[in-house]
Amino acid sequence: MEQLLTDYTLRTVALGSALLGxxxxxxxxxxxxxxxxxxxxxxxxxxxxxxxxxxxxTGSKVPLILMVGAALAGWAATALVMVxxxxxxxxxxxxxxxxxxxxxxxxxxxxxxxxxTPNANQAGLDAFLFGQAAALVTSDVVTMALxxxxxxxxxxxxxxxxxxxxxxxxxxxxxxxxxxxxxxLLTTLLVIAIVIGLQMVGVVLMSAMIVAPAAAARQWxxxxxxxxxxxxxxxxxxxxxxxxxxxxxxxxxxGPTIVLCVSLLVAVSLLFAPRRxxxxxxxxxxxxxxRLQREAILMDLYRLAAQHEATEHPHSExxxxxxKPQAGRLHAQLRQLEHEGLVRxxxxxxxxxxxxxxxxxxxxxxxxxxx
Amino acid sequence: MTPFQLEIQLVAIIVAAASALPGTFLVxxxxxxxxxxxxxxxxxxxxxxxxxxxxxxxxxxMAGGALVGVGTVALVEAIRRTRLVREDAAIxxxxxxLFSLGVILIxxxxxxxxxxxxxxxxxxxxxxxxxxxxxxxxxMGPKALYAMGGVLAVSLLFVTLLxxELKLATFDxxxxxxxxxxxxxxxxxxxxxxxxxxxxxxxxVGSILVVALMVGPPAAAHLVxxxxxxxxxxxxxxxxxxxxxxxWLAWALDASIAGSMAAVVGITFLSALLWAPGRGLLAIRRxxxxxxxxxxxxxxxxxxxxxxxxxxxxxxxxxxxxxxxLHWEKEFADQVVRRAVRAGLITRQGPQLLLTQAxxxxxxxxxxxx
Numbered sequence: 001m002e003q004l005l006t007d008y009t010l011r012t013v014a015l016g017s018a019l020l021g022x023x024x025x026x027x028x029x030x031x032x033x034x035x036x037x038x039x040x041x042x043x044x045x046x047x048x049x050x051x052x053x054x055x056x057x058t059g060s061k062v063p064l065i066l067m068v069g070a071a072l073a074g075w076a077a078t079a080l081v082m083v084x085x086x087x088x089x090x091x092x093x094x095x096x097x098x099x100x101x102x103x104x105x106x107x108x109x110x111x112x113x114x115x116x117t118p119n120a121n122q123a124g125l126d127a128f129l130f131g132q133a134a135a136l137v138t139s140d141v142v143t144m145a146l147x148x149x150x151x152x153x154x155x156x157x158x159x160x161x162x163x164x165x166x167x168x169x170x171x172x173x174x175x176x177x178x179x180x181x182x183x184x185l186l187t188t189l190l191v192i193a194i195v196i197g198l199q200m201v202g203v204v205l206m207s208a209m210i211v212a213p214a215a216a217a218r219q220w221x222x223x224x225x226x227x228x229x230x231x232x233x234x235x236x237x238x239x240x241x242x243x244x245x246x247x248x249x250x251x252x253x254x255g256p257t258i259v260l261c262v263s264l265l266v267a268v269s270l271l272f273a274p275r276r277x278x279x280x281x282x283x284x285x286x287x288x289x290x291r292l293q294r295e296a297i298l299m300d301l302y303r304l305a306a307q308h309e310a311t312e313h314p315h316s317e318x319x320x321x322x323x324k325p326q327a328g329r330l331h332a333q334l335r336q337l338e339h340e341g342l343v344r345x346x347x348x349x350x351x352x353x354x355x356x357x358x359x360x361x362x363x364x365x366x367x368x369x370x371x
Numbered sequence: 372m373t374p375f376q377l378e379i380q381l382v383a384i385i386v387a388a389a390s391a392l393p394g395t396f397l398v399x400x401x402x403x404x405x406x407x408x409x410x411x412x413x414x415x416x417x418x419x420x421x422x423x424x425x426x427x428x429x430x431x432x433m434a435g436g437a438l439v440g441v442g443t444v445a446l447v448e449a450i451r452r453t454r455l456v457r458e459d460a461a462i463x464x465x466x467x468x469l470f471s472l473g474v475i476l477i478x479x480x481x482x483x484x485x486x487x488x489x490x491x492x493x494x495x496x497x498x499x500x501x502x503x504x505x506x507x508x509x510x511m512g513p514k515a516l517y518a519m520g521g522v523l524a525v526s527l528l529f530v531t532l533l534x535x536e537l538k539l540a541t542f543d544x545x546x547x548x549x550x551x552x553x554x555x556x557x558x559x560x561x562x563x564x565x566x567x568x569x570x571x572x573x574x575x576v577g578s579i580l581v582v583a584l585m586v587g588p589p590a591a592a593h594l595v596x597x598x599x600x601x602x603x604x605x606x607x608x609x610x611x612x613x614x615x616x617x618x619w620l621a622w623a624l625d626a627s628i629a630g631s632m633a634a635v636v637g638i639t640f641l642s643a644l645l646w647a648p649g650r651g652l653l654a655i656r657r658x659x660x661x662x663x664x665x666x667x668x669x670x671x672x673x674x675x676x677x678x679x680x681x682x683x684x685x686x687x688x689x690x691x692x693x694x695x696x697l698h699w700e701k702e703f704a705d706q707v708v709r710r711a712v713r714a715g716l717i718t719r720q721g722p723q724l725l726l727t728q729a730x731x732x733x734x735x736x737x738x739x740x741x
Contacts, residue, residue: 032456037463038404045579087652088644090398094590097403098640101583105633108579112626130474204411208467215456215464251478256471263468270455278453 009247013133016141017243017258020197021235023148024206025213026155027193028235029228030186032214033166038093039078039187040210042100044194044203046077048107051128051198052114063143066128067195074191077103104203131202131255133243144196151192154185162186163224200243202255209235212262219273234269238262294333295364298342300324301353302361311358314346375500380618382499382515383632386572387584387610389523392530393564394585395603398593399541404459405444405562406585408466410569410578412443414473417570422480433518433570440566441559443469496618496628499575515575522571529564530603533557538599580629584610587636591643594650613639667707669737670697672716675726676734688724 031040047070054069055061077099084095127135155162161182164172173179190210197206217230242258271278300323305311317330334351337343342357353361397403416439420432443465450461504511511517530537540547540554547554565585572581592605616639617632624631645651674697678687686692693704708724711717716730726734 032460035457035459037457037459041404041407041463084644087655088594088650090590090593091401091403093401094398094403094586094593097407097582097586098590098637100407101579101586101633102637102640104579105583105627105630105637108627108630109621109624109634110626112630113624116625205467205471207463208471211460211463212467215460219455253474253478256474256478259467259471260475263464263471266464270450270453276455278455 009134009136010244012136012138012141013243013247014240016136016144016200017133017239018236019141019144019148020200020209021213021237021239022232023151023193023235024197024209025217025231025233025235026152026228027186027190028210028212028214029217029224029231030162030166031190031210032218033224036190037211037215038096038207039081040190040194041207042077042081042096042103043074043191044198044206044210045100045107046103047071047074047195047198047206048104048128048203049073049110050107051203052107052110056110056114063140063199067143067147067198070195070198071191073103074194075188078187078191107203127202128198129202129204130253131198131200131205131258133200133254134247136199140199147192148196151189151196154189158182158185166224200239200254201258202253205255205259208259208262209239212259212266213238216262216266216269219269219276234262234265238265290333294337296324297330297333298337298353298357299361299364301343301351302358305353305358312352314350314352317349317351320351376618376622378500378513378516379496379628380615382513382519382575383496383614383618383628384611385516385519385523386576386580387588387614388607389519389526389568390572390581390584391588391606391610392523392526392603393561393568395589395592395599395606396537396541396561397565397585398589399599399602403586403590404462405447406565406569407582408447408462409440409443409562409566410573410581412466412469413437413440413566413570413573414470414578415439415476416442416473417573418473418476433567436570436573437563437566439469440569441563443566444559444562495577496575518571519575522568526564526568529560533560537561541599576632577629580633583633583636584614587633587640588613591640594640594643594647609639609643610636664707664710667699667703668711668714668716669733671707671711671724672726672730672734673737675717675724676731676738679726679731685723690719690722690724 028040031037050069050071050073051066052069053073054066057069058065081092081095081099084090084098085092090098161172161177164175164177165179165182165186169179172182194206194210197209201209213231213235214227216234217227220230221227238261239258242261243254245261246252246254246257269277272280274280297320300320301315302311304315304319304323305313317334320334321330331349334343337357338345338351342354342360343351344354346352394403394406397406413436416435416437417432420429420435423435424431426432447458447461447465450456450464451458456464499513499515502514504514504517536547536552536557539550540552540557544554547557568585569578569581572584576584588606588608588610589602591609592602596602596605613635614632617635618628620626620635621628621631643651645653648654671693674693675688678684681687687696690704690708693699693708694701697704699707708717708719711730712719714729715727716733718725718727
C-alpha cells in the first residue's frame with residue numbers, strides 16, 4: 001500500500017486503470033441496456049487503423065493524437081454499421097462482424113507498413129493490441145482524465161435523456177426529444193470511453209471493459225443510477241487489480257489480466273448477487289418448495305382430523321407418510337410447523353393441529369375454492 | 372509467380388471457401404458474431420492441446436479447439452438462459468474471458484515457442500509453404516493445404532447432405548422443429564463446424580481473417596441474390612477472389628497478408644453495397660429518382676387532361692400555373708416540363724403546354740390504374 005503512494009509507475013497505473021474502469025463502466029451501462037454490447041467490440045477493433053493512420057500522418061506518439069485517430073475510426077465504423085443496417089437487408093450482427101474484421105485488417109496492414117518504415121519512434125504501437133500498463137506515463141493519465149472526465153460530465157448533464165433513450169426510445173421520440181442526435185452523442189461518448197482504455201487493455205479486449213462491469217452491476221440493482229455507480233466501481237477495481245498484478249509480474253500482459261479480473265467479478269455477481277443471483281434464486285426456490293410441502297402436510301393433518309369430528313385428534317407420522325410417501329424430511333417439517341405454532345406434539349411421533357393451524361387450513365380451503 | 376506464392380494463394384482460396392460455407396448460414400441466421408466469439412474463444416483449447424501434445428499440427432489441437440468452441444456456444448447459451456444478461460452481453464462476456472486465458476497461458480508458459488499471440492490474431496500465411504508434409508521422402512506440399520482441404524471437404528459434405536434441413540432450420544425454425552428436424556442438434560453441428568474451421572485456419576490466417584471470411588463474402592452475396600444455393604456459390608467465389616486479391620495487395624504494399632485480405636473483403640462488400648443490381652445503394656437511389664420523375668409526369672399529364680377542352684384551359688395549362696396548382700418549385704416544374712417534352716408527352720406553344728396523344732393515354736392509364 002505504501003508502495004502505491006511512492007512508486008511512480010504504480011501510482012500512474014493505478015490512476016489510469018481507475019479512470020479507465022470508471023468511464024467504461026458508466027458508458028457501458030447504457031451500451032448493455034441498449035443491447036449494444038457487441039458494438040463496443042466493433043468500435044475497439046476499428047480503432048486500430050485510426051491509431052496507425054494517425055501515427056503515419058503525424059509521426060507522433062502523443063496519446064491525444066493517437067486517441068483522436070482511434071476515435072475517428074471507431075466513429076466511422078459505427079456510422080458504417082448504421083448505414084449498412086438501415087439501408088440493406090444485412091443484419092446488425094453481420095454488419096458488426098464485417099466492420100470489425102475489415103477495420104482490424106486495415107489496421108494490421110497499416111501497422112505492418114509502419115513497422116517497415118525506418119522510424120525509431122514506432123516501438124510501442126504494438127502495445128495497442130493487448131495493452132501495456134507499464135508503459136503508462138503521467139501525460140497519458142492526464143489525457144485519460146480529461147477525456148474521461150468530459151465523457152462523465154456529459155453523461156451527467158444528459159442523464160435524464162439517456163435514461164429515456166435506454167429504456168423507451170419511442171417515448172423519448174414522442175416527447176419531441178432529438179433522439180437521433182442524442183443517440184449520436186451517446187455513441188460518441190462510448191467511443192471516447194473505449195479509446196481511453198486502448199493503451200491499457202488493447203483493442204482486442206477493450207470490449208470486455210464495456211460489457212462486463214455493466215453486466216456485473218446489473219445483478220445488484222434495478223436502478224439505473226445505482227447500476228452506473230456499481231459498474232464504475234467494478235470497472236475501476238478490476239482495472240486497478242489487473243494493472244497492478246500485471247506490472248508486478250513478468251510475462252503477464254495487462255489487457256488479458258484486467259479482463260480476467262473483471263470476468264471474475266461478473267461470475268461472482270451472477271452467482272452471489274442478492275435476489276437476482278443464481279444462488280439466491282436456488283435458495284428461494286428451495287424455500288418455496290419446502291413451504292409448499294409444509295402446507296401440504298398441514299392439509300393432510302386437517303383432512304385426517306376431519307374424519308374424526310374432533311380436530312384435536314392426534315395422528316402418527318406414519319399415517320402422514322402414507323398420505324404423501326414422497327414427502328421427505330417429514331419430521332423436520334413438522335417441527336418447523338410446530339415452531340410456527342400450527343401443530344403441536346401430542347405424544348412421540350404423534351401430532352395434532354393447534355386452533356391456529358385449523359384456521360390456516362380453513363383459510364387455505366376457502367382460498368382454493370374461491371379461485 | 373513462384374511455387375510458394377502459388378501454394379499460399381491456394382491455401383488462402385481453400386480457407387476462403389471453407390469459411391464461406393458455414394459463414395453463409397451464420398449470416399442468414401443472425402449469428403455472425405458467433406464466428407468472432409468462437410475464433411477468439413478456441414485459444415485456450417489450442418494452448419492446452421499444444422502443451423499436451425507438444426505440436427502445433429496435431430489433430431488433437433483441432434479436437435481441443437473444436438471442443439472449446441462448442442463449449443463456448445454452450446456457455447453463452449447457459450448464461451443467456453439464466454436471463455440475467457441478454458444474449459449479446461453473454462457473448463461479449465464469454466469470449467474475451469476465454470481469449471484472455473489463452474493469451475496469458477501463452478505469455479506465461481509458451482513465450483519462446485512458435486505459438487505467440489501475434490500469430491494467433493494475425494496468422495502468418497507467408498510461413499505456410501515452410502511447414503511441409505514429407506511422406507516417405509516425397510514432398511507432398513504444405514501441411515495447411517491438407518488440413519484446410521479436409522475441413523473444406525467436411526463443410527461441403529455438411530452443406531450438401533443437410534441442405535434441406537439447414538434451409539428449413541434457417542428460414543423457418545418453427546416449422547423445422549415441428550417436422551422433427553432437431554434444430555438444436557443442427558445448431559450445434561454448425562457451431563462445431565465453425566469451430567473446426569476456425570481452429571484449422573487460425574495458424575495460417577489468424578482469428579480475425581476467419582471472421583472476415585466467414586461474414587464478409589456471405590453478407591456481400593446476400594446483397595446480390597435471393598437464392599440460397601446462389602448465395603453459397605457467390606460467397607465462395609467472392610471469398611476466393613478477396614483472398615487472391617488480398618495476397619497481391621499485401622505483396623504490393625509489403626504488408627500483413629491476413630490484414631490485406633480482410634481489407635479486400637471490405638472492398639468487395641462495399642462494391643456490392645454500392646453497385647449490387649437492384650439492391651445496391653446506387654440502384655436504390657436511381658430507382659427513387661426515376662420514380663419521382665415518372666410520378667411527376669403522371670401528375671402533369673393528368674392535370675392537363677383534366678382541363679382539356681375546359682373553359683379555363685388557357686389558364687390551367689400555363690407553365691407558371693403549375694407552381695400554384697401542383698405546388699412545384701419553379702425549378703422542378705421547369706425540369707419536369709423539359710423531360711416531359713423530351714419524352715414526347717407534351718408539346719410547348721409559348722407558355723402553353725399541350726398534351727400529345729402519348730401524354731393523353733398516359734394520363735388515362737394512370738387514372739384507370741389508380
